[in-house]
Amino acid sequence: MASKKATLHIEGDIPIELPIINGTQGPQVIDIRQLGTSGYFTFDPGFLATASCESQITYIDGDKGILLHRGYPIDQLANNADYLEVCYILLYGQAPNYQEYKKFKTTVSHHTMVHEQIASFFRGFRRDAHPMAVMCGVVGALAAFYHDSLDVNNDMHREIAAYRLLSKMPTLAAMCYKYSIGQPFIYPRNDLNYSENFLHMMFANPCEKYEVNPIIARAMDKIFTLHADHEQNASTSTVRLAGSSGANPFACIAAGIASLWGPAHGGANEACLHTLEEIANVDSIEKYLNKAKDKNDPFRLMGFGHRVYKNYDPRATVMREACHKVLKELNIKDPLLEVAIELERIALSDEYFVEKKLYPNVDFYSGIILKGIGIPVYMFTVIFAMSRTIGWIAHWNEMHSNPSNRIGRPRQLYTGQKKRDFKPLYKP
Ligand code: CMC
Numbered sequence: 001m002a003s004k005k006a007t008l009h010i011e012g013d014i015p016i017e018l019p020i021i022n023g024t025q026g027p028q029v030i031d032i033r034q035l036g037t038s039g040y041f042t043f044d045p046g047f048l049a050t051a052s053c054e055s056q057i058t059y060i061d062g063d064k065g066i067l068l069h070r071g072y073p074i075d076q077l078a079n080n081a082d083y084l085e086v087c088y089i090l091l092y093g094q095a096p097n098y099q100e101y102k103k104f105k106t107t108v109s110h111h112t113m114v115h116e117q118i119a120s121f122f123r124g125f126r127r128d129a130h131p132m133a134v135m136c137g138v139v140g141a142l143a144a145f146y147h148d149s150l151d152v153n154n155d156m157h158r159e160i161a162a163y164r165l166l167s168k169m170p171t172l173a174a175m176c177y178k179y180s181i182g183q184p185f186i187y188p189r190n191d192l193n194y195s196e197n198f199l200h201m202m203f204a205n206p207c208e209k210y211e212v213n214p215i216i217a218r219a220m221d222k223i224f225t226l227h228a229d230h231e232q233n234a235s236t237s238t239v240r241l242a243g244s245s246g247a248n249p250f251a252c253i254a255a256g257i258a259s260l261w262g263p264a265h266g267g268a269n270e271a272c273l274h275t276l277e278e279i280a281n282v283d284s285i286e287k288y289l290n291k292a293k294d295k296n297d298p299f300r301l302m303g304f305g306h307r308v309y310k311n312y313d314p315r316a317t318v319m320r321e322a323c324h325k326v327l328k329e330l331n332i333k334d335p336l337l338e339v340a341i342e343l344e345r346i347a348l349s350d351e352y353f354v355e356k357k358l359y360p361n362v363d364f365y366s367g368i369i370l371k372g373i374g375i376p377v378y379m380f381t382v383i384f385a386m387s388r389t390i391g392w393i394a395h396w397n398e399m400h401s402n403p404s405n406r407i408g409r410p411r412q413l414y415t416g417q418k419k420r421d422f423k424p425l426y427k428p
Contacts (some may be wrong), residue, residue, distance in 0.1 A: 065314050135176060272367050320365045368408075
């Protein structure tokens with residue numbers, strides 16, 4: 001809703017009035033859409049001060065360390081709801097009643113199998129392929145199997161695609177793992193809940209009975225919840241941009257997976273664990289902190305810092321508690337946890353980190369839990385991709401539900417060559 005106006009005074013030009021829009025909470029937004037016709041663009045690489053869309057899904061106050069999904073605080077969701085409830089909330093806008101929850105859960109668990117021919121795709125990959133490379137390929141390939149849900153302007157098609165993606169991601173993720181270790185793929189089980197089923201497909205094998213440990217299943221579920229959505233981050237914006245052209249949902253989610261893979265984004269959980277392993281003991285912490293602070297050293301302390309949070313990442317608070325609890329319950333003594341706690345303590349009192357407001361983010365503790373519950377490091381980012389799929393779909397669906405949706409087409413500040421004549425190459 002527009003309230004007041006901003007006036008842009010440009011030397012030698014008539015002032016331009018720009019409406020200021022208020023959201024339900026958060027900073028006011030200057031609507032610059034009409035600037036395009038005035039001969040001026042705004043310049044904001046990295047979107048430091050640009051709202052790329054309107055959304056009702058997730059709200060973050062980075063200074064206060066607040067994260068709300070559809071208004072519900074993340075700590076309440078992580079501690080009192082299961083992942084599928086959170087998925088429902090993200091997708092439909094409010095918490096389900098028991099009937100809605102049961103129906104949702106049943107539908108999701110009845111769509112977990114993938115087409116049998118998808119297994120052939122896996123066999124085309126090298127066994128040592130990074131599973132995120134495999135995920136980009138096989139998720140994109142789903143479009144070739146589900147022609148009946150590709151019309152992005154059809155609400156029903158979008159809903160079917162949402163269920164398919166949510167249901168099949170754990171199956172594909174577990175297939176990546178099984179393929180990497182040369183074990184047969186394990187079919188999903190409809191009697192298990194979302195996280196139990198994922199663990200079953202990851203760790204069961206045809207030769208022996210596998211029973212899901214409820215402590216591990218609960219921890220897994222919490223990890224899924226803490227990664228479910230995070231408003232307009234790089235991968236979600238990628239999904240929206242890809243989708244704005246009308247691209248099919250499976251291709252859009254594959255694009256999101258590709259974006260998430262980078263170490264500055266979802267790839268940080270894998271990189272963070274490698275860093276903790278490299279530090280190895282508390283005596284080496286100072287050396288690595290000095291590396292992180294050295295302008296001439298590209299080393300960054302993975303799991304620290306965030307574009308939006310200039311306070312403790314609220315997901316990291318829950319993850320930290322969960323990490324202690326799970327390792328205790330499973331009776332695991334991981335020296336990396338000791339390194340992480342001490343690293344956090346020293347960094348939080350270090351002038352460089354304090355001044356730049358670099359706090360632990362969601363990835364700082366997630367790797368230690370994942371390692372504790374037996375997930376190999378190279379699968380960490382896949383777990384993130386699986387969990388974030390619901391957020392990507394919710395945003396993609398929200399975008400298509402908005403009748404004013406237009407193709408995303410950023411402009412640029414051109415600093416290349418001016419027009420010049422091409423001299424044909426002499427080819428004797
Ligand atoms: N270690 C050391 N210095 C850092 C770090 C770090 N982890 N993060 C930021 N800085 C410094 C950076 O060098 C810069 O210093 P200066 O102002 O002197 O040039 C300043 O802090 C601001 O950093 P930036 O890169 O300009 O900030 P950004 O908002 O563009 O980047 C970030 C945010 C998350 C990419 C960055 O903090 C980072 O690379 N962190 C490590 C990777 C990581 O943990 N990523 C996971 C993010 S949470 C999961 C997710 O949502 O994807």
